[in-house]
Amino acid sequence: MRIDLISLFPEFVAQCAGFGVVGRAQERGLLSIHGWNPRDYAEGNYRRVDDRPFGGGPGMVMMIDPLRAAIRAARAADPAPARLIYLSPQGRPLTQSIVRELAGRERLLLLCGRYEGVDERLVAGEVDEELSIGDYVLSGGELAAAVVIDAVARLQDGVLNDADSAAQDSFEADGLLDCPHYTRPVEHALGAVPEVLLSGNHAEIARWRRRQSLLRTRERRPDLLAAAGLGPEERRWLDAQPDD
Numbered sequence: 001m002r003i004d005l006i007s008l009f010p011e012f013v014a015q016c017a018g019f020g021v022v023g024r025a026q027e028r029g030l031l032s033i034h035g036w037n038p039r040d041y042a043e044g045n046y047r048r049v050d051d052r053p054f055g056g057g058p059g060m061v062m063m064i065d066p067l068r069a070a071i072r073a074a075r076a077a078d079p080a081p082a083r084l085i086y087l088s089p090q091g092r093p094l095t096q097s098i099v100r101e102l103a104g105r106e107r108l109l110l111l112c113g114r115y116e117g118v119d120e121r122l123v124a125g126e127v128d129e130e131l132s133i134g135d136y137v138l139s140g141g142e143l144a145a146a147v148v149i150d151a152v153a154r155l156q157d158g159v160l161n162d163a164d165s166a167a168q169d170s171f172e173a174d175g176l177l178d179c180p181h182y183t184r185p186v187e188h189a190l191g192a193v194p195e196v197l198l199s200g201n202h203a204e205i206a207r208w209r210r211r212q213s214l215l216r217t218r219e220r221r222p223d224l225l226a227a228a229g230l231g232p233e234e235r236r237w238l239d240a241q242p243d244d
């Protein structure tokens, strides 16, 4: 997968993407990330990329032309077509199913705004879709872009090894919250490891983990249960008393 990033701080995202699974994916040629800085396309002595908002108010707005030139340069750098995704609080909330859809694309173009945002005419004229990673305001879209890159990189063929893929299970496999995890020591002042996990009975361990995921999801994110497609035994678990 090729990812082109239009940002005033492309190195910020490249740094975030340089560690762990995503860093390894780049080293192995499974993922490439290219940065395009609108300031490199800004004109005038000060290479201006932002200006005051019409209508007054605080902050600055990113100007159309430097962004548009950077977007065009990014598109021209590779023949593969790509939709332009603008990371903004006004976007569609990012979910694992959206991540799966993005991960299937050959190429992503990610636009990161700064300041109060981007001139709406650029959004209307160039942006294909807007994505939000949550209902809060960041200093810019770069952290959101790093989240998208990490999530889609993990789904590229060959990126996750067996150890890594375990961490993919919860949302990826069934849309539920993950079950609790334990490791050595068995006994600790903070408590012991649940007996079933020491039993070696893999069927019982799998049932226990699934039940814990369901109970934890019901407790913390009941909104996720509707889409989980529960079987009859799982419904019984949820209908039973909490300590059954």
Ligand SMILES: c1cc(-c2cnc[nH]2)ccn1
Pocket (backbone or CB within 6 Å): 087, 088, 089, 113, 114, 131, 132, 133, 134, 135, 136, 137, 138, 139, 140, 141, 142, 144
């Ligand atoms: C995506 C982008 C943003 C954001 C971009 N610029 C300020 N906040 C917030 C949430 N999700």
